[in-house]
Amino acid sequence: MIVTIRDVAKKAGYSITTVSRALNGFDDVNEETRAKIMAVAKELNYQPNRVARSLVTKTVNTIGLFVLGRSSFQQGFIADLVSGLIDEASTHDFDLLIFGTQSLKAGLPFQQLCHQRGVGGAVITGLKITDPIIAELEDSPFPTVLIDVPINGPKATYVTFDNQKGMVQALDHLYDLGHRKIGFINGHLEAWVCRERLAGYKKGLAKHGLTYNKAYVYNGNFSKESGRAGAKELIKKNPELTALMVASDLMAAGALEELTAMGYALPEDLSLVGFDDQTFAALTSPALTTIKQDEYLLGRLAAENIIKLINDPGYLPEIKTLTTNLVIRQSTGPVKS
Amino acid sequence: MIVTIRDVAKKAGYSITTVSRALNGFDDVNEETRAKIMAVAKELNYQPNRVARSLVTKTVNTIGLFVLGRSSFQQGFIADLVSGLIDEASTHDFDLLIFGTQSLKAGLPFQQLCHQRGVGGAVITGLKITDPIIAELEDSPFPTVLIDVPINGPKATYVTFDNQKGMVQALDHLYDLGHRKIGFINGHLEAWVCRERLAGYKKGLAKHGLTYNKAYVYNGNFSKESGRAGAKELIKKNPELTALMVASDLMAAGALEELTAMGYALPEDLSLVGFDDQTFAALTSPALTTIKQDEYLLGRLAAENIIKLINDPGYLPEIKTLTTNLVIRQSTGPVKS
DNA sequence: CTGTTAGCGCGTTCAC
DNA sequence: GTGAACGCGCTAACAG
Numbered sequence: 001m002i003v004t005i006r007d008v009a010k011k012a013g014y015s016i017t018t019v020s021r022a023l024n025g026f027d028d029v030n031e032e033t034r035a036k037i038m039a040v041a042k043e044l045n046y047q048p049n050r051v052a053r054s055l056v057t058k059t060v061n062t063i064g065l066f067v068l069g070r071s072s073f074q075q076g077f078i079a080d081l082v083s084g085l086i087d088e089a090s091t092h093d094f095d096l097l098i099f100g101t102q103s104l105k106a107g108l109p110f111q112q113l114c115h116q117r118g119v120g121g122a123v124i125t126g127l128k129i130t131d132p133i134i135a136e137l138e139d140s141p142f143p144t145v146l147i148d149v150p151i152n153g154p155k156a157t158y159v160t161f162d163n164q165k166g167m168v169q170a171l172d173h174l175y176d177l178g179h180r181k182i183g184f185i186n187g188h189l190e191a192w193v194c195r196e197r198l199a200g201y202k203k204g205l206a207k208h209g210l211t212y213n214k215a216y217v218y219n220g221n222f223s224k225e226s227g228r229a230g231a232k233e234l235i236k237k238n239p240e241l242t243a244l245m246v247a248s249d250l251m252a253a254g255a256l257e258e259l260t261a262m263g264y265a266l267p268e269d270l271s272l273v274g275f276d277d278q279t280f281a282a283l284t285s286p287a288l289t290t291i292k293q294d295e296y297l298l299g300r301l302a303a304e305n306i307i308k309l310i311n312d313p314g315y316l317p318e319i320k321t322l323t324t325n326l327v328i329r330q331s332t333g334p335v336k337s
Numbered sequence: 338m339i340v341t342i343r344d345v346a347k348k349a350g351y352s353i354t355t356v357s358r359a360l361n362g363f364d365d366v367n368e369e370t371r372a373k374i375m376a377v378a379k380e381l382n383y384q385p386n387r388v389a390r391s392l393v394t395k396t397v398n399t400i401g402l403f404v405l406g407r408s409s410f411q412q413g414f415i416a417d418l419v420s421g422l423i424d425e426a427s428t429h430d431f432d433l434l435i436f437g438t439q440s441l442k443a444g445l446p447f448q449q450l451c452h453q454r455g456v457g458g459a460v461i462t463g464l465k466i467t468d469p470i471i472a473e474l475e476d477s478p479f480p481t482v483l484i485d486v487p488i489n490g491p492k493a494t495y496v497t498f499d500n501q502k503g504m505v506q507a508l509d510h511l512y513d514l515g516h517r518k519i520g521f522i523n524g525h526l527e528a529w530v531c532r533e534r535l536a537g538y539k540k541g542l543a544k545h546g547l548t549y550n551k552a553y554v555y556n557g558n559f560s561k562e563s564g565r566a567g568a569k570e571l572i573k574k575n576p577e578l579t580a581l582m583v584a585s586d587l588m589a590a591g592a593l594e595e596l597t598a599m600g601y602a603l604p605e606d607l608s609l610v611g612f613d614d615q616t617f618a619a620l621t622s623p624a625l626t627t628i629k630q631d632e633y634l635l636g637r638l639a640a641e642n643i644i645k646l647i648n649d650p651g652y653l654p655e656i657k658t659l660t661t662n663l664v665i666r667q668s669t670g671p672v673k674s
Numbered sequence: 675c676t677g678t679t680a681g682c683g684c685g686t687t688c689a690c
Numbered sequence: 691g692t693g694a695a696c697g698c699g700c701t702a703a704c705a706g
Contacts, residue, residue, distance in 0.1 A: 002452050004699060015677050020701060030675060045446065051388050051455040052699035056682045062434075067423075079416040086404075086437035095454060096435045097399075100423035109382065115339050117432060118388040253620045260622075280617025283590045285597075341683060352693045357685055367691055389683035393698045678705075687696080 003044045012040040023048070051118070060120035062095045063306050068126035069101060077276060077295040078125070081147070084299020085123065092307050111142045120310040123147065123302050128190040143309035145302050149192045155309055157317030159301045163193050166291040166324030167200025168207060170245060170273045173289075173326060175208045178335035179243040179271060183216045185230035185255060187247045191222075197247050197275070216241065220251050227254025235262065235270075242335045243271035249278045252288055256331070267333030277327050286330035293324055340381045349377040360385070387432075388455070397457035399432045400643050405463035406438060414613060414632040415462070418484070421636020422460065429644050448479045458647040460484065460639050465527040480646035482639050486529045492646055494654030496638045500530050503628040503661030504537025505544060507582060507610045510626075510663060512545045515672035516580040516608060520553040522567035522592060524584045528559075534584050534612070553578065557588050564591025572599065572607075579672045580608040586615045586627055593621055593668070604670030614664050623667035630661055 005023075009016045014037060022029050022037040040046075054060045065085060067078060082096075089096050097119055104110065110133065114122060121143030127134065129149060137144045138153040146158040174182055184201050187194040202212050218234050220226030227246060231254070235241060244259075246252035252274030256266065264270050266286050274281055277292030301322065308315045342360075346353045351374060359366045359374040377383075391397045402422060404415060419435075426433050434456055441447065447470065451459055458480030464471065466486060474481045475490040483495040511519055521538045524531040539549050555571050557563030564583060568591070572578060581596075583589035589611030593603065601607050603623050611618055614629035638657065645652045 002449070005701095006699075016700080017678080017702090018676060021676090024701085028675060033675080045449065047449060047453050049455075049699055050453050052392055052682090053701075054682095055388055055392060055684095055699080056701050058682080082415075082419070082435065083437065086435060087439060090437060090439040098419065098423060098433045098435055100420065100427060102424060102427045112339065112382065112384060116384050116387050250616070257620075278617075279587070279615075280590075280620050283594075283617050283621050285622045342685095343683080353684080354686085354693055354695095355691085358692090361685080365691065370691075385685095386683055389698090390685075391698095392683080392700095393685050395698080676706085678703105680701105680703080682700090682702105684698090685696105688694090690691105690693080 003046045005046070005048065008037065008041050008044055008046050011044065012037045054118050060118050060310070061093060062097050062117070062119050063089060063303065063310070064114055064117065064119035064122045065096055065098045066104065066122055066124045066126075067098065067100055068104070068124065077278065077293070080295035081125065081299040081302075084296040084301075085303045086299075087296075088300040088303035089307070092303075094303070094307055110136075111140065114142065121145070121306045123306055124149075129192045129195070130190055143306055145306045145309070147298065147302060152317075152319075155317075157305055157309070157319060159298055159305060159319075160193070160321055161293050161298070161324050162321045163196035163324070164200035164203055166275070166293075166326070167197050167245070168204040169324070169326045170289075170291050171201070171204030171208065173328065173332065174243045174245075174271060174273065175204075175210075177243075177271065177332060178337075180210060180335075181216075181238070181241045182210070182243045182245060183218070183234040183238065183241045185218045185220055185227060185234065185244060185246040185251055187220055187222045187251070189219065194219075194247055201245065220247075222248050222251060224250050224254035224257075227251030227256075228258040229254075231255035231258040232262070235259070235264075241270070243273070243332070245273045245275075247275050249274040249276045249281045249288060249290055252290070252331075253280065253284055256284055256288070266331050269336060271332040271335075273332060277325075281327070282329065284331075289329045289332040290327050291324045292327045294322065297322055340383045342383070342385065345374065345378050345381055345383050348381065349374045391455050397455050397647070398430060399434050399454070399456050400426060400640065400647070401451055401454065401456035401459045402433055402435045403441065403459055403461045403463075404435065404437055405441070405461065414615065414630070417632035418462065418636040418639075421633040421638075422640045423636075424633075425637040425640035426644070429640075431640070431644055447473075448477065451479065458482070458643045460643055461486075466529045466532070467527055480643055482643045482646070484635065484639060489654075489656075492654075494642055494646070494656060496635055496642060496656075497530070497658055498630050498635070498661050499658045500533035500661070501537035501540055503612070503630075503663070504534050504582070505541040506661070506663045507626075507628050508538070508541030508545065510665065510669065511580045511582075511608060511610065512547075514580075514608065514669060515674075517547060517672075518553075518575070518578045519547070519580045519582060520555070520571040520575065520578045522555045522557055522564060522571065522581060522583040522588055524557055524559045524588070526556065531556075531584055538582065557584075559585050559588060561587050561591035561594075564588030565595040566591075568592035568595040569599070572596070572601075578607070580610070580669070582610045582612075584612050586611040586613045586618045586625060589625055589627070589668075590617065590621055593625070603668050606673060608669040608672075610669060614662075618664070619666065621668075626666045626669040627664050628661045629664045631659065634659055 022034040125147035144156045218230035274290035281288040359371040462484035481493040555567035611625045611627035618625040
């Protein structure tokens with residue numbers, strides 16, 4: 001039933017070795033022999049057992065994806081990220097092994113865990129900026145690509161979006177609509193992107209000669225509830241605000257609920273900008289203007305990087321950031337005069 | 338750096354064989370010896386290489402997840418399903434290898450592909466009811482669990498929700514609110530769940546003495562646009578309808594958009610019920626009443642089944658269906674008198 | 675050009 | 691109780 005290289009050898013009348021070489025494209029094999037062997041292999045539908053192969057070659061065709069933190073899994077974008085990873089990986093004949101938070105808790109050192117499972121490199125998402133593993137990975141010879149957390153080692157790199165630029169673009173949009181008092185509901189600062197988004201917020205303000213006011217910023221935790229809380233607090237304390245930027249669509253949805261409950265009409269009374277462009281951003285009412293991140297593309301980029309890192313010992317990682325796109329819907333409008 | 342059984346043997350002063358036996362709990366080893374070996378293993382942080390192990394034992398600790406059809410990946414519920422699979426798998430020390438549509442396209446017979454990758458059993462989602470592979474899997478000795486597609490073989494089973502019951506519950510709710518003319522926007526009938534939902538729709542109608550009217554049913558394709566189209570067509574052709582059931586939240590969101598655009602107020606003029614309870618169901622306005630499926634739980638159940646099927650040769654699969662929950666929000670209300 | 679030998683890391687006979 | 695020898699499926703050195 002399961003056909004091994006031995007079956008092919010027997011049927012073709014050659015040694016196992018010759019079959020191996022013929023199939024792997026070595027040039028020290030008679031073309032006639034190769035043809036015969038290939039024919040038999042095809043007939044028997046032979047495919048080499050990757051497990052056995054990687055055991056001896058020490059090269060490996062599996063990339064490990066570590067999804068840290070339950071919450072990140074629940075949020076929609078992981079699905080797109082994985083989708084991109086798989087598509088890119090499979091074109092390079094790589095497989096994708098997924099690990100959840102629990103796998104790491106087991107206490108097994110990260111790199112050893114990978115080795116055991118025949119994983120040649122890791123893509124990690126959901127890492128907090130404070131995690132000590134980052135420093136460890138930075139010096140490690142083990143190929144690693146982080147999602148949305150900067151790292152810079154011989155075998156470690158990261159992929160992300162230009163969050164600052166995204167924020168500035170959104171601020172341009174709001175400024176053009178006449179907004180001058182703009183609040184910001186951020187996520188927690190353990191997420192690197194949130195620091196970037198805050199920096200972008202400041203940069204955007206400065207660009208238009210607006211002064212940064214600390215009281216205009218609220219730190220949430222990416223939950224819908226924290227979006228509600230943030231909107232409530234910011235608006236109560238700063239009734240002069242005419243627009244709110246929010247570091248995630250989910251928090252923006254919470255803010256939207258709260259503001260509506262408070263009696264504000266959007267975008268007439270207040271403008272709102274989200275971040276991510278998740279599926280539901282188009283479904284709220286008013287539909288959310290948001291800073292779109294194409295997670296599928298990010299997945300492809302991550303896969304591309306990790307595969308290069310694994311395959312090419314001399315490859316020097318270069319950091320490429322993807323750009324976001326401002327998707328203008330109905331939650332933003334001209335400032336009330 | 339990478340510690341093998343050989344390192345442990347050397348350091349402990351025993352042969353590789355003895356170490357293997359000690360670590361694997363054989364009872365023909367001196368307890369004192371075992372203790373010493375275990376101590377060394379722990380000290381060296383030794384973990385057996387699963388790749389090498391499965392090569393010799395022929396037993397395997399990897400389950401393959403096949404996500405067929407791009408669309409299913411894009412939809413939110415895959416993330417929760419995967420989350421459940423991982424959590425359950427990792428408690429049994431199983432790994433999860435994910436394959437996308439492309440992997441199967443390669444022409445490699447399914448079972449052989451699994452064998453190559455050291456996959457002991459497969460969980461498959463996104464399968465159409467017309468796929469010939471189902472019959473093949475049914476007779477196959479290869480452990481398989483299908484998501485939402487019935488199958489019944491010695492080593493094949495499936496997990497799903499009681500879609501019929503879910504529909505009936507929702508119909509009960511609508512009936513209690515006074516609705517008698519109830520339309521249904523279904524997905525395509527190549528999805529088994531859609532057939533079930535249709536059956537449930539009919540059953541629910543019959544339960545309340547309402548007659549099934551074919552003109553009240555529209556077949557969409559799970560896209561938001563088809564939800565819009567379905568709502569438009571059903572309402573135009575059957576203005577007497579007072580409620581619409583929809584076979585997915587995304588289509589329901591489309592229907593909601595369309596109905597709102599047509600000038601209907603929900604739930605005053607019309608009631609709407611979705612299916613799935615995806616994140617955004619709570620975010621539309623009005624928030625969607627919907628039939629909730631806990632995909633995380635489904636993932637755990639699937640993992641539990643496939644692991645039993647892999648580990649226990651004598652295990653006879655039994656089909657357990659999970660129940661849905663009707664989540665009542667604001668899109669349903671008493672019929673307009 | 676081709677076959678023999680060896681070994682990847684591990685578990686399993688079978689002697690001792 | 692313990693260890694030597696063998697094999698899983700495959701590739702890599704070395705002969706010939």
